[in-house]
Amino acid sequence: MEDIAEKQAQFTHMENGTAEDWKAIADAFGPFARDLPARILAHLKLLEGDCGGFPVDRLTHCLQTATLAHRDGKDEEYVVCALLHDIGDTLGSFNHADVAAVILEPFVSEENHWMIKHHAIFQGYYFFHHLGMDRNLREQYRDHPYYERTIEFVSKYDAPAFDEKGETLPLEFFEPMVRRVFAKPRKSLYKKAVEAAG
Numbered sequence: 001m002e003d004i005a006e007k008q009a010q011f012t013h014m015e016n017g018t019a020e021d022w023k024a025i026a027d028a029f030g031p032f033a034r035d036l037p038a039r040i041l042a043h044l045k046l047l048e049g050d051c052g053g054f055p056v057d058r059l060t061h062c063l064q065t066a067t068l069a070h071r072d073g074k075d076e077e078y079v080v081c082a083l084l085h086d087i088g089d090t091l092g093s094f095n096h097a098d099v100a101a102v103i104l105e106p107f108v109s110e111e112n113h114w115m116i117k118h119h120a121i122f123q124g125y126y127f128f129h130h131l132g133m134d135r136n137l138r139e140q141y142r143d144h145p146y147y148e149r150t151i152e153f154v155s156k157y158d159a160p161a162f163d164e165k166g167e168t169l170p171l172e173f174f175e176p177m178v179r180r181v182f183a184k185p186r187k188s189l190y191k192k193a194v195e196a197a198g
């Protein structure tokens, strides 16, 4: 991790913050933001060893989903979305797809964001009926422009990625992709300020 700037703001209430205070905060933000890919990778590692009853642990599942997408020729941004699609399992136990989508949103296309945000409902086709739920819940999106894209994601990459013997590229393989995709936000409330800071 890079050193955080030593200077700190002096206010106790934001109301009294000065331009100098905010310069200190803005200066610290650069290195902090540059460290985001490292935090993402560290958080992905938290999924290791946790199977939650599934045939493979959550990290293996994410790696295998990304591996299948990569081997099938999907582009880097898509592969990173595949890698991160279940990163929310740790803290978003009741809304994991939303957590992944929110992390990815500033950095990816609208269609990739939508696909990841809705993958849990689309994935439900394979098991909701075993839990007394409606497996066709995803049909509410039948006419949505990203419906087919999300069907493809769950059917070709997410749902088949529970194979202990299946190819699973290591996290290190995807690391440069994560660093590139998370290098710069496409959209953010703070985009202007971030760009001005360089």
Ligand SMILES: [Fe+2]
Binding pocket: 085, 086, 096, 097, 119, 120, 123
């Ligand atoms: Fe998921």
Ligand SMILES: [Fe+2]
Binding pocket: 061, 065, 085, 086, 158
């Ligand atoms: Fe998954």
